[in-house]
Amino acid sequence: MFVVVRLLYVWSVVTASALSALWLQTPEPPHPPKPPGRDAAQHIQEVYRKLNSTRSSNPMTQKALDYGRELLGNAEEAIRAGKRFKADRLAEAADSLVRVAEHQQHLAERARARTPPPPPPDLSDHLARVYFRTKQSDYFLRQSNDPRAAELPRWARSLYQAAMRDYERKDFVGADENAKASEEVVKALENIAQAAMPLPVARPPGAPQPPPPPPPRPRDRKLL
Amino acid sequence: MNRLLRNRLVLQLLFAFLAALSVASLSVVLITQAIEGAESVILGETNKLITNAIAELKQQYSYRVSTDPSWHGLPVQARDLSARGITQTVLRSYPGVEGGFYVDNAFLGYAFPTHDAGPEKVDVPLAESGLIRALAPRSLQEHRATAEVFHGKTDLLVLGAMPAPDTQAAVWAMKRLVGRGAPGAGRREMMLSILVLAALISVTGTLATGLSLARGVSEIQRGLAMLEQNFEFRLPERSGELGGISSSINRMASVRRTLEAELRREDRMRALGRATAALAHEIRNPLNSIRLTVQLLERRLGTGAIRQEDLKTVRAEVDRLSSLLNDVLDLQRVRQPRPQVQPVVPVLQHCLNLLERQAEMQNTSVRLEAPEKEVSALFDAQQLTQAVVNLLF
Numbered sequence: 001m002f003v004v005v006r007l008l009y010v011w012s013v014v015t016a017s018a019l020s021a022l023w024l025q026t027p028e029p030p031h032p033p034k035p036p037g038r039d040a041a042q043h044i045q046e047v048y049r050k051l052n053s054t055r056s057s058n059p060m061t062q063k064a065l066d067y068g069r070e071l072l073g074n075a076e077e078a079i080r081a082g083k084r085f086k087a088d089r090l091a092e093a094a095d096s097l098v099r100v101a102e103h104q105q106h107l108a109e110r111a112r113a114r115t116p117p118p119p120p121p122d123l124s125d126h127l128a129r130v131y132f133r134t135k136q137s138d139y140f141l142r143q144s145n146d147p148r149a150a151e152l153p154r155w156a157r158s159l160y161q162a163a164m165r166d167y168e169r170k171d172f173v174g175a176d177e178n179a180k181a182s183e184e185v186v187k188a189l190e191n192i193a194q195a196a197m198p199l200p201v202a203r204p205p206g207a208p209q210p211p212p213p214p215p216p217r218p219r220d221r222k223l224l
Numbered sequence: 225m226n227r228l229l230r231n232r233l234v235l236q237l238l239f240a241f242l243a244a245l246s247v248a249s250l251s252v253v254l255i256t257q258a259i260e261g262a263e264s265v266i267l268g269e270t271n272k273l274i275t276n277a278i279a280e281l282k283q284q285y286s287y288r289v290s291t292d293p294s295w296h297g298l299p300v301q302a303r304d305l306s307a308r309g310i311t312q313t314v315l316r317s318y319p320g321v322e323g324g325f326y327v328d329n330a331f332l333g334y335a336f337p338t339h340d341a342g343p344e345k346v347d348v349p350l351a352e353s354g355l356i357r358a359l360a361p362r363s364l365q366e367h368r369a370t371a372e373v374f375h376g377k378t379d380l381l382v383l384g385a386m387p388a389p390d391t392q393a394a395v396w397a398m399k400r401l402v403g404r405g406a407p408g409a410g411r412r413e414m415m416l417s418i419l420v421l422a423a424l425i426s427v428t429g430t431l432a433t434g435l436s437l438a439r440g441v442s443e444i445q446r447g448l449a450m451l452e453q454n455f456e457f458r459l460p461e462r463s464g465e466l467g468g469i470s471s472s473i474n475r476m477a478s479v480r481r482t483l484e485a486e487l488r489r490e491d492r493m494r495a496l497g498r499a500t501a502a503l504a505h506e507i508r509n510p511l512n513s514i515r516l517t518v519q520l521l522e523r524r525l526g527t528g529a530i531r532q533e534d535l536k537t538v539r540a541e542v543d544r545l546s547s548l549l550n551d552v553l554d555l556q557r558v559r560q561p562r563p564q565v566q567p568v569v570p571v572l573q574h575c576l577n578l579l580e581r582q583a584e585m586q587n588t589s590v591r592l593e594a595p596e597k598e599v600s601a602l603f604d605a606q607q608l609t610q611a612v613v614n615l616l617f
Contacts, residue, residue, distance in 0.1 A: 136309040194302040
């Protein structure tokens with residue numbers, strides 16, 4: 001009887017160890033998620049085309065375009081490494097940087113622009129939302145782990161301040177373009193942070209489930 | 225009751241005890257009300273804070289989702305990062321508040337940016353996750369914001385949730401009020417313990433002091449009663465105010481004892497003086513009588529007419545002197561009268577014989593007029609003789 005119990009004990013320990021080892025390995029997911037309706041390589045090529053057709057209107061936009069080009073190179077590397085989600089996020093970040101340059105180009109060419117400025121109430125709401133987005137930039141920078149992205153929060157803030165100055169001067173076109181540019185900078189930073197995060201890991205079939213959370217501490221409840 | 229009213233010290237103690245009890249009870253009530261008031265204010269402020277935080281989170285999350293067409297196609301990790309960017313930024317303005325979103329039965333974008341200990345918190349606390357999982361879906365189902373307070377052993381938890389219908393998510397936030405267990409239980413227990421301890425010490429001290437005073441007063445009363453019986457008795461030595469009173473009483477008893485001894489000595493001296501004067505007076509009469517009788521005998525010695533009565537008079541006066549001296553020597557003993565029924569006239573005749581010579585010397589005649597019938601009475605012959613002689617001379 002004792003021998004049978006010991007054998008059962010050894011068998012259960014070996015089985016649990018093997019299943020745990022199986023669950024802990026697999027650093028790369030078998031099927032990384034893919035953004036809907038878009039191929040990463042095609043997306044990169046589209047952004048390349050936009051980037052090549054965009055001109056820089058000031059040193060900041062030149063830096064943005066250079067950084068966008070670098071991000072597209074990283075995206076291509078990611079595709080080669082089979083990291084499609086990372087490639088897509090980097091391409092999206094590069095696209096945002098290209099849009100920053102486009103908005104700045106619109107400002108430089110606004111003498112020819114015929115589009116009417118947005119009504120001031122909507123613009124003030126937009127500025128408030130952009131302000132909140134600029135506050136998020138520091139968090140996204142911390143998550144990006146990219147030293148070259150260190151300048152982006154500063155760009156976002158300076159573009160927002162420029163938008164505020166335009167708004168106070170009642171230059172609503174300038175305010176709108178600068179606000180959009182600032183928002184695109186933060187969006188680029190958010191995409192870079194998403195690209196840098198660990199990819200989701202699919203649990204292999206048959207792997208043990210993680211332990212359930214402990215029951216909550218007993219508390220008396222009262223509705224406010 | 226009357227005895228109690230008469231005993232002022234016990235009455236005073238009773239009043240002091242009742243006063244201490246009243247003050248302690250009043251303090252308990254006031255402290256409890258103050259703490260409960262403070263707790264309700266804190267809970268109200270915290271609830272307002274949570275409500276504002278949730279509203280701001282909802283606004284930013286809705287905007288973020290509505291402006292990104294690819295949002296729902298993103299992997300949950302990417303959405304988690306973007307949502308955490310919102311939570312981190314919003315909740316930085318709400319100290320002690322943590323929160324996030326609850327989408328498709330899963331947590332999204334949890335952050336606690338003002339948590340100042342350790343690394344950045346990214347996981348929902350396991351202990352509270354069940355409470356959030358219960359509250360967030362309920363707010364989605366009921367389409368309204370809801371908030372609850374949970375009382376733990378050592379803390380309070382204020383948890384709120386609000387639906388964001390356009391995103392199919394619930395926004396939640398919570399704040400712990402550490403060290404506030406059941407409403408103010410810790411502080412209240414501590415303050416009440418201190419209060420009860422202070423009241424107990426106060427009441428015990430008051431009772432001990434009162435009992436000590438009562439015992440001391442009782443001892444002094446017993447001592448004074450003993451002093452009435454025995455003036456040599458002294459009250460026992462004590463400390464404190466009652467000790468001073470005992471010492472004063474002892475000192476007063478000593479002084480009184482000395483004064484009384486002196487008074488007694490003076491009384492004795494006065495009595496001795498009075499006795500000496502009386503003795504001199506008593507001795508002088510017989511001596512006079514003897515002297516006169518002896519002079520008469522000297523005169524009759526030449527004629528040879530010496531009478532037997534003259535010699536008897538001398539002997540009787542000498543006997544009276546001897547008796548007086550015996551009385552003086554026996555001063556402590558008061559001579560008791562020895563009355564007996566006897567004839568009065570012979571005794572009075574003897575008094576006249578004693579005074580006859582002296583009356584002659586002073587050319588005075590003394591005569592006894594007595595009835596022929598014998599008169600008897602109950603009297604002491606010696607004391608009557610002494611009284612009659614003293615009256616006539």
